[in-house]
Amino acid sequence: MMTAQELVAKVKNLPPVPHAALKLVSLLDQPAVSNTEVVQALRSDNVLTAKLLRACNSPFFGLAEPVASVDQAVFLLGHQQILHIVLTIAFGSAMVVPLPGYAVEASELWRHSLVTATASEMIANEFTDLNVEAPVAFTVGLLHDIGKLVLNQTLTADLQAEIRGQIEHNKLDRSEAEKAVLGTDHGEVGALLLQRWHLPDDLVEAVANHHHPVLKPRLRFSVVTHLANCVAHLSGSAPGWDGYAVRISEPVVASLAITPEQIEQLVFNVREASDRVEQFMNLS
Amino acid sequence: MGKWTIPAPRKILVVGVADMAASNDPGAELVTYSLGSCLGITVYDPAKKIGGLFHVMLPDSRIDSVKAAGSPFMFMDTGLPRLFHATYNLGADRSRLIVKVAGGAQLLDERGVFNIGGRNFQALTDLIGRNGLVIHARDVGGMSSRTLRFDLGNGNVSIKSPGADAYLL
Numbered sequence: 193m194m195t196a197q198e199l200v201a202k203v204k205n206l207p208p209v210p211h212a213a214l215k216l217v218s219l220l221d222q223p224a225v226s227n228t229e230v231v232q233a234l235r236s237d238n239v240l241t242a243k244l245l246r247a248c249n250s251p252f253f254g255l256a257e258p259v260a261s262v263d264q265a266v267f268l269l270g271h272q273q274i275l276h277i278v279l280t281i282a283f284g285s286a287m288v289v290p291l292p293g294y295a296v297e298a299s300e301l302w303r304h305s306l307v308t309a310t311a312s313e314m315i316a317n318e319f320t321d322l323n324v325e326a327p328v329a330f331t332v333g334l335l336h337d338i339g340k341l342v343l344n345q346t347l348t349a350d351l352q353a354e355i356r357g358q359i360e361h362n363k364l365d366r367s368e369a370e371k372a373v374l375g376t377d378h379g380e381v382g383a384l385l386l387q388r389w390h391l392p393d394d395l396v397e398a399v400a401n402h403h404h405p406v407l408k409p410r411l412r413f414s415v416v417t418h419l420a421n422c423v424a425h426l427s428g429s430a431p432g433w434d435g436y437a438v439r440i441s442e443p444v445v446a447s448l449a450i451t452p453e454q455i456e457q458l459v460f461n462v463r464e465a466s467d468r469v470e471q472f473m474n475l476s
Numbered sequence: 477m478g479k480w481t482i483p484a485p486r487k488i489l490v491v492g493v494a495d496m497a498a499s500n501d502p503g504a505e506l507v508t509y510s511l512g513s514c515l516g517i518t519v520y521d522p523a524k525k526i527g528g529l530f531h532v533m534l535p536d537s538r539i540d541s542v543k544a545a546g547s548p549f550m551f552m553d554t555g556l557p558r559l560f561h562a563t564y565n566l567g568a569d570r571s572r573l574i575v576k577v578a579g580g581a582q583l584l585d586e587r588g589v590f591n592i593g594g595r596n597f598q599a600l601t602d603l604i605g606r607n608g609l610v611i612h613a614r615d616v617g618g619m620s621s622r623t624l625r626f627d628l629g630n631g632n633v634s635i636k637s638p639g640a641d642a643y644l645l
Binding site: 295356359363365422425426428434435436437438439440442445450451452453455456457459460463464 | 493494510513533534535550587589595639
């Protein structure tokens with residue numbers, strides 16, 4: 193049995209993420225961000241800037257004139273689009289890896305992350321009581337499973353079999369089974385990565401608790417990641433043999449008075465947005 | 477056939493999510509991937525080797541009837557009749573049709589609000605029953621996603637989940 197800290201300390205390959213992208217994410221907890229701040233965060237990284245400009249000039253964004261500088265890109269596309277593109281570039285290469293410990297093929301985790309990010313934005317817009325801004329919702333959706341990259345490296349065949357046994361025989365969900373076998377789960381491990389990157393506490397919480405969301409004393413961001421993850425699984429993005437070993441939080445369903453029709457509508461809307469997800473797959 | 481005879485390559489047709497295909501080519505195989513809460517429904521006329529496969533996502537088009545008109549294969553109520561008619565148009569006989577279904581995985585959900593897999597299957601059995609047909613074989617529910625392969629030469633439907641062996645439904 194290990195804590196998330198002990199487990200991360202054992203792992204050699206932590207996902208490499210450009211500092212400039214993390215700087216941009218850390219701006220998310222500020223009430224108002226100026227174009228200058230966004231530009232400054234990005235300008236320190238030439239490689240990221242080059243990739244960003246190339247992405248902005250792809251036909252997907254339909255700009256009339258090609259952009260040549262970060263200033264121009266931020267001005268024309270706006271903070272939200274820039275954040276989406278930068279995150280896609282920054283985390284895409286780290287997250288397009290096969291995860292044998294989860295029976296997940298390369299690109300499946302990344303597609304699931306993008307679908308969850310899309311669902312997360314929609315949920316933030318649908319359930320306004322949650323009080324989550326769309327860019328934050330997108331970000332936490334994108335990063336909710338990043339702990340799997342780390343955990344996967346420690347999952348020997350024996351441990352995998354043990355986790356599988358817990359799910360099949362004891363009716364645990366994936367996160368509960370990981371805790372029973374390892375002492376921690378991919379949510380806690382992912383949250384620890386975000387902490388190391390000095391990302392805002394709300395984001396850390398959203399990743400840590402996406403399988404057991406926090407409702408008291410107030411609904412926290414993990415409620416959004418929880419719902420978004422479940423909707424993504426139902427939208428055809430449930431990678432791995434245990435793709436449906438996810439427990440729905442009863443208190444979340446009750447407190448937001450969620451109806452079956454709402455869930456079907458969300459699944460439909462997420463599916464309708466699948467072209468956009470594929471475009472983002474191509475950017476990274 | 478001699479030991480060195482090379483069989484003709486199979487024609488594989490992939491049916492995407494919220495899509496349908498039908499064929500009368502006995503050399504063809506219809507395949508659909510990552511059936512989660514979605515259902516994969518096959519119909520087959522063994523005498524004529526005509527079959528169709530429908531990968532359906534949601535039970536009821538009434539949640540958005542305007543958009544549903546543009547994507548009828550997203551929904552059971554609008555897609556299933558089209559699956560049957562596609563095989564009739566190729567010459568299949570309704571009385572011979574063999575119906576099989578797989579998918580409908582469920583999240584761990586006490587209240588069933590998220591149980592789209594179950595509602596998909598309920599919508600299917602309602603429609604099938606109302607039309608006096610029967611489901612001949614099914615592999616529905618559970619927590620795994622499934623890949624479905626449908627051989628139009630013999631009507632075999634094989635199901636495979638990640639980390640498990642394929643088997644014939």
